[in-house]
Amino acid sequence: MSAPALKLCVQRDRLGLKGPRAAEWLAANGIRVPSTANTWTYSAEVLAAAAAPLVARLGTAEFFLEDVVAGSTLKRISLSLDEHPPGVYPVLREDWAFHLGGDRIHEVLAQVCNVNFAALSLDSRPLIMTLMIGVAALVVPQNGPDEQGGAAGRQYRIWCDPTFGPYLGESLGAVVIECGGSYTGVSG
């Protein structure tokens, strides 16, 4: 048993891509992409899959990628975007990212979002785009542990617009703390 914990994850590279040839371009750069929208995968099959960038397919032609801490994959592929490949449009992603894990996380989420996370099946690696206490958020449920450490069990990675980051962190953190957990992040 572990208390719910919310952590702000700052040190990661992120990249968005849009455009009719974005999927093709990612594949050409060695990035495995999810075959259907609203799902995610790791960019490569490796022994420790969680050590590879996460690739989320937000729509038919829209992707969000997040590298691991100190990862180099996104830096590498971003360089070739400077050549303006046709049909591939880079999207600046300066999201605030959170990691929510521990027990009672579904009690936390039930207070901030109308998605029934507890009922989600993770087999298809679902990606949830939802409103969380009034803020548009991207949520990836995972079964831990991932590189964040912590105990095995359901965990959530949450991204939001950076200008809503302080609000979401403080508000979600307050609920986590009220549920007996902790928030590691910044305030103000």
Added chain:
Amino acid sequence: MMHRLEVHAGEWLDRSVAVRFSFEGREYQGYSGDTISSALAAVGMPYLARSFKYHRPRGILSFANHDSNTLFQVDGVPNVRGDVTLLREGMRVTALNTFGGLWQDKARVLDRFARLLPVGFYYKAFHSKRWFPHWERMFRALTGLGEVNLHAAREATPKRYGFCDVLVIGGGPSGLSAALAAAQSGAQVALVDESPRLGGSDAPPALVRAVQESGSITLYLATIAAGYYADHWVALASPSRMTKMRARAVVFATGVIEQPAVFRNNDLPGVMLASGAARLLARHSVAPGRRVVIIAANLEAYVTCLELHSRGVPVAAIVELRTTAESHSAVTSCAALGLPILQAHAPYEAIRGPDGAVAGLRVAPLNAAGRVDADSSRHIECDAILMSVGWAAAAQLFLQAGGSTQFSEGLQQFIPTELPQGIFAAGRMNGVYDGESRLADGRRAGSQAAAHAGLGVPSSAMVARSARCPSHRFAIIDHPKAKNFVDFDEDLQVKDLENAAQEGFDSSELLKRYSTVGMGPSQGKHSNMNALRVLARFRGVGVDQLGLTTARPMYHPVPMKLLAGRSFYPERRTPIDAQHAALGAVWMPAGNWRRPEFYAVSGESRAQSIDAEVRAVREGVGIIDVGTLGKIEVYGPGAAELLDRVYTGRFSDLKVGMTRYGLMLDESGVIIDDGVIARLAEQMFYFTTTTGGSATVFRELQRLNALWGLDCALVNVTGHRAAFNFAGPFSREVLQELTDIDLRDEAFPYLAVRSGQVAGAAARLMRVGFVGELGYEIHVAAGRGSDVWQALFAAGAPRALRPFGVEAQRVLRLEKGHLIVGQDTDGLTDPNEANALWAVAMKKPFFVGQRSLRILQARGPRQKLVGIELAAATPLPKECHLVIDQGAIAGRVTSVTYSRALNKSIGLAMLSPELAQVGRDIQIRVDNGAMLAARVVAAPFYDPKGLRQKAGLGA
């Protein structure tokens, strides 16, 4: 007088724990498990409240949290519901709506003037304009319930979302069996009941245990399903939180609500619903009186009599409205016990005792036509009158859910007829009254609900509705002296409703609105059915021809704190927020952003600080965080065409590396947004929108792009980019130290855009002139914003760089005569009226709003935005003060400020075209009615040729 009885096995009290409390300043004692109402009843309080209009004494009516008689002010909290609020040690309870306390309420005199307060009297009172203020003051003073403590601490209550396969509303026998049947089909069930304990009044204990022990049923007790929303989303209000329950199917086992008999003085303390008396007796061992009369019109009356008798409470008489009661063991038992049963009798008038409570009942026989023979009436001494004459389906939520009902003559009750998808009804609310049938109906509904949720096989059982009629057809007794109340909340008598109908308000909807029947805290739970019966009689039609009104959510009052929840407010902060705070920012809301209004400096007033910020920009260098501007990128071969279609200007011919002002219209030709569009590459544009417009503009462009099928993609990077306007005569000099971009005019002219590095961060620079000085908008990734801001600050220090806030920016832009969309324009302003036709390329084949704009241009402007200046020493009007011409409104001030640079007060005003002539004098009416003189002048006011921003003059 009510009083406490000996210990009873099933009571909800812990008599080992005494609880002290005060009521109206006097100390009393109850037990743990008592509610406020039960404790007051147990100590024999003659009455607990004053009525809303006539200030008549009132006592417990329903003991079900349904009526307004037991609302109290408790420890400063208004409208606490005494029937269900548990007693706490030291609780300070007072009555509501009194002037001088419950016992000496000065307003009780109003009862004597009841005939001066007829139905709809306030509508009639307000008819006179002259007397309107008088009546308003008087009504405001007299009306209202509890007293709100404006200094009360905020109580944040968590809300939560809940999810279940089947939601069962009602924890009586049919609700319990529905929940169990659904659970046995494999459903996750949520069971809601307003009582803190399961079972209703008569559920089999084994069934209660089975539900409690089921691992698939989550109980929500002391919780009210108060509102129904689309897709089976139900608001569950518990004492501490609101739960938004999403169900796949809902079973309404909401039961029935007992209805009062209507007779003279039926509101006296001591007259109460029999079901309420039964609850008081069973749960709190409180006898309703020492000598009780029951008004009977159904079987339940006799069952209550037997319960009273078994607890030693004397029953003086059973006043049976019917000629004969049904054949049932409860009836024969009452007869066998020798309880006097007066067949075909009616209550004619309750008699008030010296303490204000009931002291007797005058009963009269009913003739063959069902009319009261008042001449043959007689008096029965009693101190409690219990009413057991009928029920109304608790169908409010069912109706909200889209269900429809039909009045059953046989049952004298509205029963469900059409059930929306996923909605099921069971039990007494469904017209099924008798024991085993209610259980069977619950099982049927639970099984069918689970099947609707995809679990199990639906029951095909058919459960017949009751053969007996549990409600009297017309338990309403006329009396020449009236005071026979239909609505206890609103003090409405039979004659009030008849008079309302007589005045033409003769439908159930009109009657409700005119008379206010059903609009009090009870929301018609005890009054709507009787009001319908009165109306039906008046119109000579059946109740079935009138229909029920549908209560809106929340149909049962809930505390505001539950609705407010935690009061989350999604506030946006730019990446520079911490720096602003450190610099002394005084915040102001701008949409959902917080922005520095100005930066407070020790020793300076607000005006001095703003003035200094303006001066820094005009004479040195200033920086403002404009990260709140909408920032959108559009890529692809169709990007230019998209912009050509959505903006009034032409962008397909915009050169790479240049920017152009853009104006956006809606389909009716009204200005809705503006911004600067930059062409970064042949197929790549970057543009800004207003702070408040970013989300809606992006959404609309996405919609239009999908509609038109253009080969381009939009990206909203509003939050992902920081942006600053770095402006002032020395801005170039300072900025050049930090960037690899050549800032000289020949390399970076006015209105150009360049990409490069600023303080080591990849940046886009736009040379724009919103504040009228040489200036650069610097856009960088949000994560680098703070570093760049600090680098600019450090570099600008030798030039006394100063941050400036929104107020200084408003002064600066107004000196330049630049409009702000939404402030200087309104929901009708077109580009012609805003003097912005220069930004419109009418020759383009198409842009949104073009067709309407042509029509508007042909018609001519209805108003014109012009510059104004005020004479020296004239006080500043406020924005939105009206311009008056020949006694009529001829325009309004949209922006106004004092300009130190110009040494005069200037502004913008939207005027009628006749006034909008340079040199024309106008009059502005201010708050106190005084008129200020102003003159229409040409704008811009400052640097009209724009040389400072274009050529960088001033350094």
